[in-house]
């Protein structure tokens with residue numbers, strides 16, 4: 001086993017702090033990666049604070065981080081896709097059973113035996129998996145992605161979660177030219193959603209609770225921006241949307257967005273608030289509207305998304321921080337005070 005520096009939380013109420021964790025020796029199909037940047041996802045915060053305890057309780061110590069970009073430093077004897085020096089990414093998944101129907105459909109995120117990058121049973125070492133707030137990671141080559149070398153690395157890291165989580169449902173629900181698309185919440189996920197919807201040719205409307213983000217929303221690609229606390233402005237869009245992507249991380253009124261859908265329109269939730277959200281059935285009945293969810297994306301689609309970003313020059317807008325500012329970054333994320341994703345420069349961990 002290899003010792004590696006990391007940041008972990010010891011309990012739901014502890015700040016993240018410097019620690020040392022073990023990584024397995026590379027087995028024949030493994031890729032060993034030096035982590036260069038790791039994005040900070042709101043899911044990291046939900047997990048560290050055990051806010052999803054009813055669905056997946058957190059095991060401590062917890063080392064979060066699933067927006068990983070790094071360089072290959074070693075490979076197992078049977079690895080064919082990568083070689084030392086390659087620029088690679090790891091997202092929310094590090095393994096699955098490779099055999100079930102979800103896996104054969106390329107939807108590994110729904111495999112009942114999927115291993116998530118952190119807080120998931122670790123098949124190799126026991127305990128739970130540890131994520132990207134660390135110097136290095138060892139991952140089965142089938143869960144390692146190729147990162148286009150033309151992309152800024154700090155901005156590419158968030159593509160591994162915020163990118164695929166917004167790209168996948170838009171592809172699934174047919175976001176294309178001629179469609180009217182809403183993106184609710186301009187945080188890490190939302191700002192990527194705006195970029196993709198625009199790149200797919202849709203008419204893009206941003207819904208935000210933060211008037212200060214209006215100019216940025218236009219710069220990111222929105223055609224229109226609605227301050228969602230203004231009921232009159234919301235009403236002007238009633239019954240008109242083909243698709244709305246809801247990225248809000250906290251309690252809010254879903255019905256206000258269901259009412260904006262056109263006939264057969266779809267509202268997809270990717271945000272994962274701690275508490276259940278009430279839905280008025282009639283809002284769905286009239287207009288045959290639908291409400292659905294979406295979870296990250298499979299490995300093949302994640303590679304497709306990275307390649308798309310390479311071709312179109314798409315990365316996240318990031319504020320790069322040293323790992324030592326992680327706890328402050330969490331508080332700022334809670335206040336919606338980040339434009340629009342924190343990306344940790346992992347070389348800062350060497351100073352610990």
Ligand code: NAP
Nearest residue numbers: 042043185186187188189208209210249250271272295296
């Ligand atoms: P984030 O950067 O904190 O962005 C969330 C945005 O939601 C905020 O910037 C804010 O946008 C809006 N918001 C926050 N609190 C609100 C409130 N009380 N009422 C209305 N709007 C509010 O978070 P993120 O990293 O994008 O993640 C968003 C959610 O998606 C989290 O719950 C996360 O766990 C989940 N997630 C799900 C998946 C998946 O696979 N489904 C993957 C990754 C993350 P405005 O300032 O514009 O209003």
Ligand code: ZN
Nearest residue numbers: 041043161162
């Ligand atoms: Zn995430």
